[in-house]
Amino acid sequence: MKYVLIPILFLLMTQRPPISAQERADVDSLIMVLKQLPDSCKLKSLYDLTYQNLRNNTCIIYSNLLLEEADRQHNTYYKGSAYFLSAMYYYAKNADSMRIFMHEAEPLLLSENRIEEICRMRGWNIYTYTRDGQKEKVIPAVDDLKAFAKKYNFPDGEDMANQALADYYLGEGLSDEGVELYEEVLHSMERRNIPLIKQINIIRQLLRNNIDIQRQIYYLDKINGYIEDYKKKGIEYLDSEQPLFLLEYFYHQSYAYIAIRLKDSTLAHTHLSKAEAIMKEKNLVNEERIIEQLKLLYYELIGKYDLAIDMVDRLAAHYENMKMIDTVLELLYTKADLYYKSNRGMEAAALFRTLYERKDSVRKAVFYENLAKLKAQHDVDELELKTKQMELEASTFHSQRLLMGSGLIFMVLICCLLIYIAYSRHRHGLQLKAAKEKAEEADRLKSAFLANMNHEIRTPLNAIVGFSQIIADEEDANVRHELSSIIQSNNDLLQRLVEDVLDISKIESDAITFVxxxxxxxxxxxxxxxxxxxxxxxxxxxxxxxxxxxxxxxxxxxxxxxxxxxxxxxxxxxxxxxxxxxxxxxxxxxxxxxxxxxxxxxxxxxxxxxxxxxxxxxxxxxxxxxxxxxxxxxxxxxxxxxxxxxxxxxxxxxxxxxxxxx
Known part of the structure; x- marks a missing residue:
């Protein structure tokens, strides 16, 4: 059975709606702060104010105002801060712009011995390399950051480098290496008594990856210990921005999912109820879908299939509006399986047929593009075969029930079933014939493509070989120069041909990536x-x-x-x-x-x-x-x-x- 994947999410920062008048008020507040700042000010309050507005344009307004003030006062401290804030803003928007501000900021920050801010920018730079697919630059950048942190005796910088490297490992599918590196960072933070919020962030990264259940429980128990300790001390916020109730919600939501995987319905109900209560009390509207997904798995676990089907319908309607078609199809598959488990075989078969038709309509255009898509057609054929099996099982089950009522009806059903099987085989044969014709057409297109490539490659190659032989015997410098230009032109043509063919190949095999x-x-x-x-x-x-x-x-x-x-x-x-x-x-x-x-x-x-x-x-x-x-x-x-x-x-x-x- 296919399950809808339930991500373990924890939003430490709530989404902010667009601001207009509030932005203006914040800018006015900033201007007042700038007028009162002494030269020795470390600008912590300014950083806090800017970080709170990172998701809207107020952030870049802050950094521009600060840069103007720095020029007016000839203050290098302000100027370094302005460039740092601009790099922070462009980190999520434009990596090239971020690197420009990094280049301007580093010498100013270094002159003030502001090592932490330099390490943060270098860490952002590594994340952008991973995000933009520039793999060859990741490891050298990590080594540079570690060397820089050691040179200035800043262990936090080495942790930043290891976190960025762990993120790279996970992106490359090296889950064990990534998780192990995150755990090393966590142990390093614990030894150095780093603020708890930073340790919790590392634990969140560990829980988001495929570590075994016992290790997940171990880290969740650590989080629960933090929560209980904060409650005893009467502390309601982890830091200035992140309330304790979000961490508590994350704990119960994650534990509910683990309990469902362990098939412990009592434990799952306890944590699911607590997570839902926090969601409703604190109006965490973005978490409603996560709770509904957990309810779906919980109802399936305890055998309340009708309630599980109701959750599937609600989730499917939501993701349909969001145009998340793959998720909707997964939910329909889950719903069909729930029908089957609740002895509603005919409805399951009908839904499997609908699922097949929807998948076929989504992928139909791709199937006909090239030979590589024949594998997808094979997957669809397997799905159709499974649908037929479900229909056969449902028909057989229905026939057995009717057998007790009337032998005549039983015989009629058997005849209908035989006719249906014969028709299904006939239709399957037609589909195999169509698939064979598609394969033959793809083979013909491949041959035509190779013939074209042979012609196009030979044209510049013949010119390169021919003129290369002539240039060796030519004594006139002007003629040799002209022959060299012709050879270079054909080299460029041949290189463009190879690059274009590689691009075509990536596009047709659906291997091309977009960032x-x-x-x-x-x-x-x-x-x-x-x-x-x-x-x-x-x-x-x-x-x-x-x-x-x-x-x-x-x-x-x-x-x-x-x-x-x-x-x-x-x-x-x-x-x-x-x-x-x-x-x-x-x-x-x-x-x-x-x-x-x-x-x-x-x-x-x-x-x-x-x-x-x-x-x-x-x-x-x-x-x-x-x-x-x-x-x-x-x-x-x-x-x-x-x-x-x-x-x-x-x-x-x-x-x-x-x-x-x-």
Whole structure:
């Protein structure tokens, strides 16, 4: 049976709603603080004020105001603090911007011996390497941070480095190594009597990973000891921001889940009731789904399948609204299993059929894209086979009940069952035939692809080999230089071909990864403009549109690749006039445009322009994969691409993305 995965969550900081008037009031308060601060002030109150507003733009306003005050007073302490706060703000938004402020802040902080803040920034930098997939930079950065912390005798810095390394291990699937490293950090903190809130944060990281149940119970008992100790002392907050009741809620919620795994219904009920009571008393609305998931598992454990099914329906409705289709399908699978356990075989079979149809509709488009998706088709066939088995078992069970009432009805049911089995086999045969035809078509496409690749690779390779032989015997320096340029040009062409084929392979095998984050679009298109400007031919002007301010949630590198491919394509086909690009925002969408005054695309070729190895003429530069890759990337990022062109006038490509997050 498939279970809905229940994550062990603990929100130490509650979500803040958008603020407008409150932000202004906070900024006014900051200005008053700045006017009264002496030069020797350590700015702890300012850091606290800024950290509380990290999720909205007030944070960057604080750092800018502080930087202005630092310039006015010529105060390096304030300036280092301002750069540190800016790095803190950009840590979750733009890693490149964060590193710029780190570079500015480090010498100022080091001059004031502010080692902790430097270590924090370096730790953030390691996390961004892991988050952005820059694996080769993680280990050197960890070693640098450890060496820096040892040099300045700051053990907390070594703990920060080990935490970042543990996070990297877990991201790479090295669970045992990651958990072991987190435990080393925890023991180090305990030996040095580090503030309890930092130790609890490490315990939370351990509980979020797949450690065995006994170790989970051990760490939860430690948390319970902390809770009881704080209650005896009358302490209601772990620190200035985090109330004790959140830790208590986390303890009971986690213990309830463990008790369910241990099949201890009494213990599960005790902790589940306490967690639900805290949730309702403290109005923890974000935790309602977690409690409902725990109730689902608890009702299933004690055999109250009707109540469990009711929980499934409530959760499915919630995740359906959130468009979390995979989770909804898992819940439907759980519901069908609950039907079967409660002797409602026909309803289980019907639901399995519905589940199959929904899964098939979600994955249907992917099945037909390439040969790699045949495995997914195999999974669907297995699901269908299981559905048939459930239907057969349900029909058999129903027939046995009816046998006691009437022999005639029994015979009719047997006949119907035989007809149904014959029909099912016939339909299964048709499906196997269709699968065979798909495989044959995929094999044909593979052969055609290899033939195209053979031709495209041989073209530059022949030029490289031929001119390499000629250049050795050529005495004229100018001719040798020209031959060298031809060889280099074909080298570049061959390299682009290999890179494009690798991108196509990753896209079709669904192995390509995306790293989504909020990006400043005006800065991004300005960077692209500066890069493409260097490649513009004489007689062609590159124009950048008047782009409105926009923070867009996207994959920076893939968006740059898309726009660069379109601009490169425009350069190939434009000998005079201009190339324009930019973006605009309309009706919940951002529209990127690339317009040129080049040769244009004939109407009869517009339908095939995004196919592989398509070029307007045999003399067109490139291998004809750029637009195919661009279209595939756009669709993977939930957008679509349009093209309009007129021969002799030019072409316009538009890439359209929804502004909502996926």
């Amino acid at each position: 989504f984050a909020e990006q400043d679009m005006r800065a991004l298109v300005k960077d692209i403009y500066n890069i493409i400007l260097l490649r513009m031919p004489e007689g062609v002007e590159l124009r950048l549109g008047d782009c409105p301010p926009l923070v867009f949630y996207t994959d920076r590198n893939r968006l740059i690749q898309i726009l660069a491919n379109l601009l490169t394509n425009a350069i190939k086909h434009t000998e005079k006039g201009y190339i324009y690009f930019g973006y605009e925002v309309k009706e919940g969408e951002v529209i990127f445009s690339v317009e040129d005054t080049g040769e244009g695309i004939p109407e009869d070729q517009l339908a095939n322009i995004f196919s592989r190895f398509v070029k307007l003429t045999e003399w067109t530069k490139g291998v004809g994969l750029g637009l195919s890759i661009t279209k595939a990337l756009v669709e993977k990022m939930h957008g679509h691409i349009e093209v309009m062109s007129e021969v002799g006038i030019g072409s316009t490509f538009k890439v359209i993305f929804p502004l909502e997050k996926y």
